[in-house]
Each structure stands twice: as C-alpha cells, then as structure tokens.
Amino acid sequence: MPRLRIDGLAVSCPAGTSLLTAAVGAGIDIPALCHDPRLNPAGHCRLCVVEIDGAARPAAACTTPAADGAVVRTDTTEIRDLRKGLLEMLVAHYPADAPGRAPDLRFHRLLTEYGVRPTATAQSSRVDDSHPAIRVDLNTCISCWRCVRICDEVQGQFTWRIAGRGADSRIVPDSGDTLAASSCVSCGACVDTCPTGALSDTSVLTLGRPTEWTRTTCPYCAVGCEMTVGTREGRITDIRPVLDAPVNRGQLCAKGRYGFGFTAAPDRITTPLLRGADGQWRAAGWDEAISVAVTGMRTLIDRGGPASVGVLGSARATNEENYLAQKFARVVLGTNNIDCCARVCHAPSAAGLAAVFGTGAATNSFDDIDLARTIVVCGSNTTEAHPVVGARIKQAALRGAGLIVIDPRRIELARFADIHLRPHPGTNVAVLNSIAAAIVDENMVDTGFLARRVSGFDDFGSFIGAYTPERAAAITGLDPVDVRRAARRYARHGPSMLFHGLGITEHVQGTDAVMCLANLALLTGNVGTPGAGCNPLRGQNNVQGAAVMGCEPHHLTGSAPIAESAAPTAAVWGAPVPEARGLDAMEMLDAAAAGAVHGLWVIGWDILQTQPRTPSVADALAGLDVLVVQDLFLNETARRYGTVFLPAAAAFEKDGTFMNSERRVQRVRAALAPPGLAKTDTDILCLAAAAGGRRASFTYRDAEDVWDEVRRVWPAGAGMSYARLQQPGGLQWPCPDLDHPGTALLHQHSFPGIGQRAALRSVRFRPSAELADTAFPFVLITGRELFAFNSGTMTSRSTTAALTGVTALDISPDDAATIGVGEGDAVRVASRHGEMVLPCHLSDSMLAGTVFATFSSPDIPVNTVVGPGRDHVTHTPEYKVTAVNLQPAVDNCGVKAPTAPAGRPPSR
Missing domain, CATH: 3.10.20.740 (Ubiquitin-like (UB roll))
Structure with a gap:
C-alpha cells in the first residue's frame, strides 16, 4: 500500500x-x-x-x-x-453567456476560479433539439470526449463518434444527423458526464435546476438501480444515477432516468372516488370511501364467507406495503385469497428454483457478471427489459467473456454472442434437455461436484439420453452442432452464469424449464460458486419482494408455507392465520367468473390490461359486487369496472424498501409529498383495517415500524435493520442477525431445507396446445420494449412516451411478403381466442413463422388473443406462445397504419 x-x-x-x-x-x-x-x-x-x-x-x-x-x-x-x-x-470558441446561464457546472466554476472569460458567440446551427429528453449544444463542447467514452465503455452503445481531425474534431451521433435519429438508448450517461452543458436534460432546462436531492431506488424493473431524485418547488426536474451503488455503478436506463413525469401527470387521481348508481364517478372524502370499501367487503363476507373476497398486492409497492396487504387480507378479511403479479411472471422461477435448490430466488449477484467466463441468457431481451444488466453483460462480452443467447428473436445481445440458439417458441424444456444431454453424452459433467453435492445422476443419465441434440432437433428446430457447441462452452469454460427472463417462465412448462436450468448448473458444478448460478431477471421493481412478503395464497412472509409459519406469525400479529386454502390471482378470476368470488381489492395492478384472454377477464370483473382499486391513475380495471378508487402515492412519494432480483433489500425515500389527498398504501391499508375493526393490529409509526415487524416474522431478514440498510446497496438476504454481512452467494455448502445434496430432475417435454397449423400458421410472442414499461401506466405519462414507437407487429420480411403486407400496413391478428388489428414492422430479428408485439398500449388489446394455457404448477399464463393467423386489414383502416415518429423505431 x-x-x-x-x-x-x-x-x-x-x-x-x-x-x-x-x-x-x-x-x-x-x-x-x-x-x-x-x-x-x-x-x-x-x-x-x-x-x-x-x-x-x-x-x-x-x-x-x-x-x-x-x-x-x-x-x-x-x-x-x-x-x-x-x-x-x-474557451477560444466558447459562448460568452454560457457561464452565467449555468454557473454551477464544473467547467464554469473553474472558469470563475481561474478568472477566465469566454468571448465567443453561439451559433444556432450547432444546437440539436430533436431528442425529447436530451438537448445537444455543441457551442459549449470542449472536446473532452467523455460522452464518447462513457457511451462506449459503460453503456456499450457506441452512439457518439468523433468526426474530423485536430482542431476540427467534433462529436456526432452515429446517425450522422440528429441524436433522435441515432442508436441512442436515452440512458442519459452522456449528460451525466458532460462537464459543460453541451449535453443537458430538457427537463432541467424547462423546469429548472433541482434545489433538493433525495437518494432512493428506481420504481421500474427489478434490477434495483439507486438514483438521486432532484426536485424543485414540489416537482421532479431531474434524476441522476448514484455512483457508489453496487447494482448500477452510476448507470440508469431511459425509464429510470427520464420516466418520472407520471408523478405530475394531469390525469393523476388525487382524491377518492366512488361510482354512483348512474355509473359515474364522484369525489368523496377518505372516511366515506374507506367505509364504502370495507363495508362492501364485510357484507360479502357475511353473505358468502371469507373465500368470497380477495386481495391483489402490487409489485410497484414497497415491501412494507405488501406485507400489510397480505396481513390485511388474512387478519381483517380472514382470507388466504391474496396474491401479486409474480403469479403472471416469475412464480415459475420461485417454484422451480425452490424445488431443486430449496430457495426460490437468484443464487448469485450482478457483480458476478464480471467473474463469469461464460454467460447464458435464456428468454430475456435483457438490453431492453433490464438495460443496466444488459449493458453489464454486453461489456463482459466485449471484454472476452463467452456469451450464449437462447431466444427465437435476434435480440441485441445476439450481436455480441458467440452462439445464438433460435428454437421454436414453446420448446424450452426440449432445448435445455438437449444441452444437458450433450453435457452427459460428451462426459463434460463435473464429477467431483456430482459426488459431493448432487443426487439422482444415474436415473437422470438414463432419462436424458432421449434428448440428445440430434433427437431433439425435430422439436426445437435447432442445429445439433450449435447445441453441442453451446454445451461445450457452458460446461468447459466456467464459471458459467445463467440468466433467464419471462421467455422461460411464461409457458405451460415454465416451472419445468427453470428446473432444467438448475439441472445444467448441477451437472457442471456451476452453483454455489462466484460467477455462476441460476438467476431470474425479475420484471417489476418489487415483484420479488411482494411475493417474499407473503402476497401469495400458500405462503406467509419469507415465502414460508402456511403450515410451517402460521403459529409464529399469529403470535406476532395477535390474530390467527386463516386455515382455508387460498386462491391465486388466476383462480380468483376463475372463481369470479363462476360466481364464487364477489369482491376484489386490487393494489397497483391493472389486471384487465395485463391478464390474458381480456374478454374473459372483463366478464369476471363485471360480475363483481365490489371492486376496490388502489392506484395512481384510473387504469383500465378501475375505469371500466371499479366501484371504489383510492388514490395512492407513487414510489417517489413514500418511504420503505424494495427487493431486487438478486435478493437485495434497498431503501426507498420520499422525494415528494403525495399530491392532493393521495396517501401511501400503508396509510390506506391502516385506515381500512381500522374501519374493519382491527385498528390495534395496524398501528404503526412509520415504514420502519412496519419493517421491524417484518423482521420479527422473517428469520432470514431479521438482521436487516433500517440503520444497516442506509448503506449503499442495502443488504442481501439471508441476513439472520445484526452482525451478519448479508449473503451475496447462495448454496456454497448446502441447500436450505434439502441438505448438502440437490437432486437432478427428469423433466419431460410436453408441447403447448398452441401449436401452429394451417389455420393458424404463425406463433405470436409478446413482451416488453425499451422505452415502455409493462402496460405503460407510468412511461406513457413521461418523456419516455415520446421515445416509444408505435406499437406494432414485428414480422420477418419474407413472412410479410407471403401475406402481402409492407411496412406500416395494418394486419388483423386472429388467434383461436380473439383478434386485434395493428400495424406491422418488418424486422430481420424475427424467425420465420414467428411474430412479436408489446402490450404497453391500452388502445391495442394484445392480450385479447392470448390463450388459456397456464403453467401446471404456478398457473402462470402462457403469454409467449399463441398460434395466430395474419391477414391484411385494409378493410378496417382504409389507409396505412401510422408509422413510428421520425427517427424512432416501431415498438418491439
């Protein structure tokens, strides 16, 4: 030293x-x-x-x-x-008025300190206002090249280039024209690093520089990026990444950086609403609204018992609020009918990993990306759905790590991959079994690890022989040579790290496919070691936390089965835990359609827009007597079928914690006060509990008080006090006591609840019912895109809305020619379950016979066409495989559908 x-x-x-x-x-x-x-x-x-x-x-x-x-x-x-x-x-060519306009910039402070005054005049030709979030003013560029370097070295996008030589050199976007027309992904890193204001945030120029900054955690995906939120006069004007955050290391994506405008959206609901007999909403006070909501639910319970009502928690709410949601369901309403949207995304991850490893969560940390020699990305368009992790994977590949991508689409990461496997949609189990078969067939198993930590290899070896790459090719459509190359890379060049997304879980064999991933890790010794493991990339900011907090019908806090944890939980609550079997979200909607469930309390989840088979969901909701919606906006569920609307605070307006994909619990801090009469979900649930006669069980001083109760019923989180969570990055569970450092790596020596050995699982491939045929020859895949998040509740009301392209159907050029459509033409997409019309986008990324669409626009009901298929273990819907027929829809539109805004690609 x-x-x-x-x-x-x-x-x-x-x-x-x-x-x-x-x-x-x-x-x-x-x-x-x-x-x-x-x-x-x-x-x-x-x-x-x-x-x-x-x-x-x-x-x-x-x-x-x-x-x-x-x-x-x-x-x-x-x-x-x-x-x-x-x-x-x-400053030879620097505008004279620039320092006065932004005196706090680093460069301008230095000019003042050293007594240097610029004298030049700005030229309008050097200003580019084309981008909705970033203003480019090359009058103030001093050729430090930080924007170029951060785009290359951190984001890996290579948007900014240096043109010219010597004194004539300058930065230009890769489009050669405007920033809006370039490959820019709007992460804002170039703005963050610019010392002069040559690159600046439009929001700051419009709303003013922040006067206060608050450190918190991003409310979008479950990467869990830390950020500082800049506010001025009660409004967010800027958001910046935190440099010392271990998750994002000074990075943000477009959504985290620029997706904050929804907090001040003009259609934000800030007062409780009640629907009258005439079907119209009217404003109400909190006492009246809570009374109507609780009295309505109690009336249903008196009539049909606790099983006739249910509660749906929110992946956008904090851990503390989800804990209270499930406690409210069980203590106040007396029902285990409680669930969250993990049901429709990563419930198979939890179930599959728990079945094999004993814990239904990521085994490793994002930092292990830097340690992995091989990274496998399965069913995740990571650079769009989880951009910060996607950038880290991209950078690892650029540094020399091997990258294998398994995805029917040619996603961005495929450009950096050594091997890209493009299977037929719905064949994940066969694909992963074929990789396992190649590992066994070519004697690439880790015999030492198998001897110490794995059981059932002999039976598995006999089973897996039926799935050699050559035999499985008829199912998967993959070249056996490529499958064997992938198997060799994964098995022989470790440590090897598996990442998977909804392309693995949202299938009828979602849980099975996750177990197949776990098999690969066990066969090769890639579990319990740095740079390896099985790691789900969870979707929403707190979807992991909502489930772990107990928003599931069969588990209490800590994902503990009710039979095991009911007694200690009841002791803390001072109230019994219901014994009757609860229903999950899918079962609740089924029961509502059948007339068995009559009331739902829905928190932060637009189930009408996001659930499959939209007409069936609409019928179920229409049959409810009471539908309480607790949210920021009058979403589709509330607008069409709600009876009570309770305005909630956004993540930027509350204190608490989120839990990210790597089991990391991080602090959330209020940067704003809730607008109008809006309240936090904690305050709303406590008011409702008091109205339901359980005030004594819901008396909390603040979010920390709730969290301290969580720690009492969750042994694995007992050591994560708020004082300890103040540190950058928080803590990763298990963290059983105040002296424990947290756990970055699971299963180093044993598997919780299982022992030292985990068993390989022999999982048979079972085809989906959504098979393409002559009547429905294409397969539709649904998913996210970079600038829109889920159903668009937040991103559609922020600057990101201007970045989002037209929601379109991605189709290969050859397939488009076959059905007789061109770019932007309207296409009728019909499945066995419904139909929709949307413009098409010709994309070379699509595999022949497959098409893709996002579901972020309520104007295009993509989920209408999705079928009834569900994972056989968790009931997660089969969003990723729907057989469809495509036909030109000129008769519906008469003219071509609108194309994307200039410079922006269609949504994909």
Whole structure:
C-alpha cells in the first residue's frame, strides 16, 4: 500500500491507485475535465497536472499511479498558471453567456476560479433539439470526449463518434444527423458526464435546476438501480444515477432516468372516488370511501364467507406495503385469497428454483457478471427489459467473456454472442434437455461436484439420453452442432452464469424449464460458486419482494408455507392465520367468473390490461359486487369496472424498501409529498383495517415500524435493520442477525431445507396446445420494449412516451411478403381466442413463422388473443406462445397504419 504526501498531507491508498483518486480520497480537489470515475483514465485535458518531486515535468494525476514515498503538490503558482492557460485554450470558441446561464457546472466554476472569460458567440446551427429528453449544444463542447467514452465503455452503445481531425474534431451521433435519429438508448450517461452543458436534460432546462436531492431506488424493473431524485418547488426536474451503488455503478436506463413525469401527470387521481348508481364517478372524502370499501367487503363476507373476497398486492409497492396487504387480507378479511403479479411472471422461477435448490430466488449477484467466463441468457431481451444488466453483460462480452443467447428473436445481445440458439417458441424444456444431454453424452459433467453435492445422476443419465441434440432437433428446430457447441462452452469454460427472463417462465412448462436450468448448473458444478448460478431477471421493481412478503395464497412472509409459519406469525400479529386454502390471482378470476368470488381489492395492478384472454377477464370483473382499486391513475380495471378508487402515492412519494432480483433489500425515500389527498398504501391499508375493526393490529409509526415487524416474522431478514440498510446497496438476504454481512452467494455448502445434496430432475417435454397449423400458421410472442414499461401506466405519462414507437407487429420480411403486407400496413391478428388489428414492422430479428408485439398500449388489446394455457404448477399464463393467423386489414383502416415518429423505431 503506497504511502505518500499530497500537499503536505500524509495519504495511503491501495496499490495501483491514481494520484487523482488518492487525492480525492483524502479530500483534496484536483481540477479535471476529461475524468469520470466510471471511465478508464485518459489524460486528455491535462488540467489535473501536478508536480511530483524528482519528476522532470508536471504529470497528469489521473493517469499517474501513486508511488510509495512520493511528494506531490497540486496547487502551486506554476500549476495554476498552467491550468489557466489550458482553460483559455478551451474557451477560444466558447459562448460568452454560457457561464452565467449555468454557473454551477464544473467547467464554469473553474472558469470563475481561474478568472477566465469566454468571448465567443453561439451559433444556432450547432444546437440539436430533436431528442425529447436530451438537448445537444455543441457551442459549449470542449472536446473532452467523455460522452464518447462513457457511451462506449459503460453503456456499450457506441452512439457518439468523433468526426474530423485536430482542431476540427467534433462529436456526432452515429446517425450522422440528429441524436433522435441515432442508436441512442436515452440512458442519459452522456449528460451525466458532460462537464459543460453541451449535453443537458430538457427537463432541467424547462423546469429548472433541482434545489433538493433525495437518494432512493428506481420504481421500474427489478434490477434495483439507486438514483438521486432532484426536485424543485414540489416537482421532479431531474434524476441522476448514484455512483457508489453496487447494482448500477452510476448507470440508469431511459425509464429510470427520464420516466418520472407520471408523478405530475394531469390525469393523476388525487382524491377518492366512488361510482354512483348512474355509473359515474364522484369525489368523496377518505372516511366515506374507506367505509364504502370495507363495508362492501364485510357484507360479502357475511353473505358468502371469507373465500368470497380477495386481495391483489402490487409489485410497484414497497415491501412494507405488501406485507400489510397480505396481513390485511388474512387478519381483517380472514382470507388466504391474496396474491401479486409474480403469479403472471416469475412464480415459475420461485417454484422451480425452490424445488431443486430449496430457495426460490437468484443464487448469485450482478457483480458476478464480471467473474463469469461464460454467460447464458435464456428468454430475456435483457438490453431492453433490464438495460443496466444488459449493458453489464454486453461489456463482459466485449471484454472476452463467452456469451450464449437462447431466444427465437435476434435480440441485441445476439450481436455480441458467440452462439445464438433460435428454437421454436414453446420448446424450452426440449432445448435445455438437449444441452444437458450433450453435457452427459460428451462426459463434460463435473464429477467431483456430482459426488459431493448432487443426487439422482444415474436415473437422470438414463432419462436424458432421449434428448440428445440430434433427437431433439425435430422439436426445437435447432442445429445439433450449435447445441453441442453451446454445451461445450457452458460446461468447459466456467464459471458459467445463467440468466433467464419471462421467455422461460411464461409457458405451460415454465416451472419445468427453470428446473432444467438448475439441472445444467448441477451437472457442471456451476452453483454455489462466484460467477455462476441460476438467476431470474425479475420484471417489476418489487415483484420479488411482494411475493417474499407473503402476497401469495400458500405462503406467509419469507415465502414460508402456511403450515410451517402460521403459529409464529399469529403470535406476532395477535390474530390467527386463516386455515382455508387460498386462491391465486388466476383462480380468483376463475372463481369470479363462476360466481364464487364477489369482491376484489386490487393494489397497483391493472389486471384487465395485463391478464390474458381480456374478454374473459372483463366478464369476471363485471360480475363483481365490489371492486376496490388502489392506484395512481384510473387504469383500465378501475375505469371500466371499479366501484371504489383510492388514490395512492407513487414510489417517489413514500418511504420503505424494495427487493431486487438478486435478493437485495434497498431503501426507498420520499422525494415528494403525495399530491392532493393521495396517501401511501400503508396509510390506506391502516385506515381500512381500522374501519374493519382491527385498528390495534395496524398501528404503526412509520415504514420502519412496519419493517421491524417484518423482521420479527422473517428469520432470514431479521438482521436487516433500517440503520444497516442506509448503506449503499442495502443488504442481501439471508441476513439472520445484526452482525451478519448479508449473503451475496447462495448454496456454497448446502441447500436450505434439502441438505448438502440437490437432486437432478427428469423433466419431460410436453408441447403447448398452441401449436401452429394451417389455420393458424404463425406463433405470436409478446413482451416488453425499451422505452415502455409493462402496460405503460407510468412511461406513457413521461418523456419516455415520446421515445416509444408505435406499437406494432414485428414480422420477418419474407413472412410479410407471403401475406402481402409492407411496412406500416395494418394486419388483423386472429388467434383461436380473439383478434386485434395493428400495424406491422418488418424486422430481420424475427424467425420465420414467428411474430412479436408489446402490450404497453391500452388502445391495442394484445392480450385479447392470448390463450388459456397456464403453467401446471404456478398457473402462470402462457403469454409467449399463441398460434395466430395474419391477414391484411385494409378493410378496417382504409389507409396505412401510422408509422413510428421520425427517427424512432416501431415498438418491439
């Protein structure tokens, strides 16, 4: 560890630390313009020069390593004169009025400190206002190239380029034209790093620079990025990534960076609403609205028993709020009819991983991406659905890690992959079995690991022989040579890390496919070790947490079976846990359609737009006597069938915690007050509990008070106090006591509840009922796109709406020619269950015979055509495989459907 002196101060630092980093760590500020801690040091600007005893000339502190015994001076007269001269060169063409317009920018503060005044005049031709979120003003560009480097080194998008040479060099987007027409994914990293305002956020220019900043966790996907939220006069004007966050390391995606406008959307509901006998909504006070909601549910319970009502928790709500939702269902309503939207996405991940490993959660951490020699991405368009993790995987591949992509579509990561397997949709079990068969057939198993940690290999070996790549090819459509190449890469070049998404789980064999992934890890010893494991990429910000908190019919907090944890939970609650079997979300809707469930309390989940078979869901909801909707907006569920609407606070308006995909619990902090009369879900549920006669069981001082009760009923989370969660990145469970550091890696020595050995599972392939035939020759896959999130509740009301293309049907050019349609033409998509009309987008990413659509627009009811197929274990719907027929729909439209906005691709 080098020990040196900087400006007379004794400093020690790890070997390899630069002088700049060492100085910053000691509280010594050295000016630097081309430096960003997220980037490799470049030494372009030379502003960070320092004097070192014994050196012939000043050295750039960012590229000079700290040496033991060095004596460094950072602020001598000679150094200041040198810096002033450099600054004078940088402002040769800099607008004179720029520092006054944004005096707080780093570059402008340096100009003031060193007495340097620019004198140039701005040219309008150097301004690009084409992008809805980012303004480009090259009048203030000083050629530090930080934007270029961060786009390359961190995001891996390579949007910004350097054009020209010498004094004529400048940055340009890869489109050669405007930023809006480029490959920009709107992560905002270039804006974050720009020291001059050449790249700036439109929201700041429009709404003003923030006056307060609040650290919190992103409310979008379950990557769990930490961010600082900038507010001014009660409104969010800017969001920036947190540099010391272990999950995102100073990155955000377009949704986290620019998807905050929904908080101030004009259609935000801020007062309780009741639907009158005439079918119209009217405003109400909280006392009346809560009374109507609770009295309505109690009346149904008196008439039909607790089984006649149910509660649906929210993956957008905090852990504390979901804990209260399931407690409200069980203590106040007396029912185990409680679920959350994990049911329709990653319930198979939890079930499959728990069946094999004993814990239904990710085995490893995102940091292990840097340790993996091989990464396998199955059924996840990661750079669009989980962009920050996608960028980390992309960067790992660029550094030399092997990458295998298993997906019918040619997603962005496929461009960086060594091997891309494109199976027929719905054949995941056969695909993964064929990889396992190749591993066994070519003797690539980890015999030592099998001997120590795995059981059932002999039976599995006999079973898996039926799925050799050559035999499975008729099912999967894959070239056996490619399958064997993938098997060799995964088995022989470890540690190997598996990531999977909804392309694995949203099938009739979703749980089975997850168990097949676990088989691969067991066969090769890629579990319980860094850089390996099985890792689901969960969808919404707190979908993991909602389920773990007990928003499931058969589990209490900690995903503990009711039979095992009812007694200790009841002791903490001071109330019994219902014994009757509960219904999951799919079963509740079935029961509603059958007239057995008459009331639902739905929190933060637009089930009408997101559930499959939309007409059937509508019929079920129409038959309810009471439908309480607790949300930010009058979503489709509320608008059409709600009887009571309770306005809720957004994630930016509350305190609590979220739980990300890697079991990490992180703090959520309020940056704003809820608008109008809106309340947090905690406050709403406590009011409802009091109205239901259970006030004493729902008396909490704040979110921390709720969390402390969670810790009492969840042994694996007992050590995660709010005080400890204040640290960057929070803690990962299991964390059983206050001295425990948290668990980044599961199953190092044993499998919880199972023992030292896990059993291989012999999983047979069972085809979906949604088989293509002459009447329905195409297979529709549904999913997300980069700029829209789920049903669009938040993104459609933010700047991201302008980035989102037209919701379209992606189809291969050959298939489009076969049915006689071109780009933007309207297509009627008919399945055995329903039909819709939407424009088509010709895409080379599509496999012949497959088409793709998102479901983020309520104007295009994509889920209308999805069938009744469900995972046989968890009842998760089969969103990813629907047999459809395609026909031109000119008779419906008369003209071509609208194309995407200029410069933006259609939604995909």
